[in-house]
Amino acid sequence: MSKIDLSGEAAQVAHLRRTFDSGRTRPLAWRRRQLQGLRRLLVEREPELAQALHQDLGKPAVESFVTELGFTRSEIDHVLSHLSRWMRPTRVRVPMALQPARARVEPQPLGVVLVISPWNYPVQLLLAPLCGALAAGNCALLKPSELAPATSNILARLLPEYLDPDAVAVLEGDADTTTALLEQRFDHIFFTGGTRVAKIVMAAAARHLTPVTLELGGKCPAIVSDGDLRAAARRIAYAKFINAGQTCVAPDYVLVESSRADELLRHLREVLLEFFGTDPIASPDFGRIINRKHFERLVGLLGHGRVHVGGRSDAGQLFIEPTVIVEPAEGSELMDEEIFGPILPVIPVAGVDAAVQRVRAGPAPLAAYVFTERPDVHRSVESGVRAGAIGINVCAAHLAVPGLPFGGLGPSGMGAYHGKQSFETFSQLRPVFSKGTWLDTLRVVYPPYTRAKAEI
Numbered sequence: 450m451s452k453i454d455l456s457g458e459a460a461q462v463a464h465l466r467r468t469f470d471s472g473r474t475r476p477l478a479w480r481r482r483q484l485q486g487l488r489r490l491l492v493e494r495e496p497e498l499a500q501a502l503h504q505d506l507g508k509p510a511v512e513s514f515v516t517e518l519g520f521t522r523s524e525i526d527h528v529l530s531h532l533s534r535w536m537r538p539t540r541v542r543v544p545m546a547l548q549p550a551r552a553r554v555e556p557q558p559l560g561v562v563l564v565i566s567p568w569n570y571p572v573q574l575l576l577a578p579l580c581g582a583l584a585a586g587n588c589a590l591l592k593p594s595e596l597a598p599a600t601s602n603i604l605a606r607l608l609p610e611y612l613d614p615d616a617v618a619v620l621e622g623d624a625d626t627t628t629a630l631l632e633q634r635f636d637h638i639f640f641t642g643g644t645r646v647a648k649i650v651m652a653a654a655a656r657h658l659t660p661v662t663l664e665l666g667g668k669c670p671a672i673v674s675d676g677d678l679r680a681a682a683r684r685i686a687y688a689k690f691i692n693a694g695q696t697c698v699a700p701d702y703v704l705v706e707s708s709r710a711d712e713l714l715r716h717l718r719e720v721l722l723e724f725f726g727t728d729p730i731a732s733p734d735f736g737r738i739i740n741r742k743h744f745e746r747l748v749g750l751l752g753h754g755r756v757h758v759g760g761r762s763d764a765g766q767l768f769i770e771p772t773v774i775v776e777p778a779e780g781s782e783l784m785d786e787e788i789f790g791p792i793l794p795v796i797p798v799a800g801v802d803a804a805v806q807r808v809r810a811g812p813a814p815l816a817a818y819v820f821t822e823r824p825d826v827h828r829s830v831e832s833g834v835r836a837g838a839i840g841i842n843v844c845a846a847h848l849a850v851p852g853l854p855f856g857g858l859g860p861s862g863m864g865a866y867h868g869k870q871s872f873e874t875f876s877q878l879r880p881v882f883s884k885g886t887w888l889d890t891l892r893v894v895y896p897p898y899t900r901a902k903a904e905i
């Protein structure tokens with residue numbers, strides 16, 4: 450258990466608040482400098498960051514680039530190219546009764562924000578929210594996950610070299626550290642993680658009436674109807690088994706029309722062979738489970754159905770083979786909890802309507818995917834399913850489009866970010882209304898309320 454030093458956390462937040470109150474984080478030039486610094490860090494320190502990610506999660510370098518370092522760079526580039534426009538006030542039409550006057554909305558920074566991140570994409574999920582926070586002119590306190598210690602350490606060491614150290618601070622630690630931190634008042638809390646901890650964070654935020662963004666998880670379904678099932682199998686397997694299945698938007702399970710189930714299962718078997726070979730433990734392209742606790746939880750899930758492909762594991766290497774399970778036990782942990790590992794249950798269903806009913810019966814997932822070339826099937830999934838996002842013939846890729854807001858719904862999250870949505874999440878969209886005194890048109894509504902005024 451880490452020792453809590455409340456005064457340390459309070460002093461750190463107070464320091465960030467002094468920086469914010471000085472006004473130096475507001476100008477476009479300061480914001481751009483921070484974003485450029487963040488980008489430079491990702492370019493210049495790419496080998497060290499990739500090494501830390503490999504140490505924590507066995508991430509292959511290409512995966513680290515695509516899903517963490519390159520991904521965050523693209524997000525920064527997108528924000529840099531639009532920021533000055535986003536910062537501009539927007540004029541709003543004034544109703545005739547209030548004219549002559551002017552109305553505008555001007556984005557304002559919120560103040561000092563707290564970003565709490567998980568271990569599965571420990572660079573992206575710390576730095577992409579930070580990109581939004583800095584773009585909006587805030588100071589930020591970052592709490593990386595203690596379960597990815599190599600990445601947490603390197604970011605804590607490097608960030609002050611690349612960013613204004615009076616405006617961005619990193620506090621490393623576990624639940625105790627975070628508990629102490631949550632005693633402090635922040636102007637916004639951006640949390641990525643699981644629903645259990647999200648409730649703790651939201652309850653702590655409520656004590657200060659601090660608004661929260663919650664980026665959570667859930668069981669994302671992939672509904673397979675028709676079309677090229679080989680392509681579907683590749684896209685499902687890629688999104689499922691990247692980062693050894695430890696991805697919030699990974700397809701958690703597949704619902705396939707029963708007439709196509711055998712064909713899909715055959716393709717999944719062949720695609721896994723194509724991706725990782727006959728002995729995936731020897732593949733340099735497949736990651737590892739974060740720790741022993743999660744490894745044991747996942748090994749326990751392997752028994753909740755019949756293994757169609759995969760199923761082997763190695764505790765010494767925290768390796769679980771990419772696994773497809775058929776006939777999963779309904780009501781088991783495999784089918785009721787977010788899997789968050791390389792195990793994919795495939796369930797035949799009577800048709801798309803049955804699949805939609807099944808998804809609707811559960812909590813709203815972070816994303817729902819459908820594989821079909823038929824517009825009526827798109828439409829019935831889009832109108833029937835409640836989810837943070839819909840992917841048609843592709844899984845997880847929506848989050849790489851910076852123009853799309855990324856977030857969940859209900860138990861899968863609250864609020865959203867990426868691109869302009871990040872800027873707005875970390876801004877107050879402040880209305881300003883101004884009217885000259887030279888023509889006092891408002892007089893018509895002042896008391897006394899004569900009959901003539903009531904008839905206006």
Ligand code: NAD
Nearest residue numbers: 566567568593594623624627642643646664665666667697
């Ligand atoms: P977690 O909720 O256990 O931890 C997240 C953060 O909260 C960590 O920094 C941790 O130190 C801190 N924390 C842990 N216990 C705490 C407590 N009692 N009080 C205060 N803070 C505490 O999540 P995780 O295991 O790191 O990540 C996995 C979860 O995150 C999955 O459910 C996954 O779906 C979700 N996730 C969501 C997204 C998204 O973008 N929506 C992305 C990645 C992961």
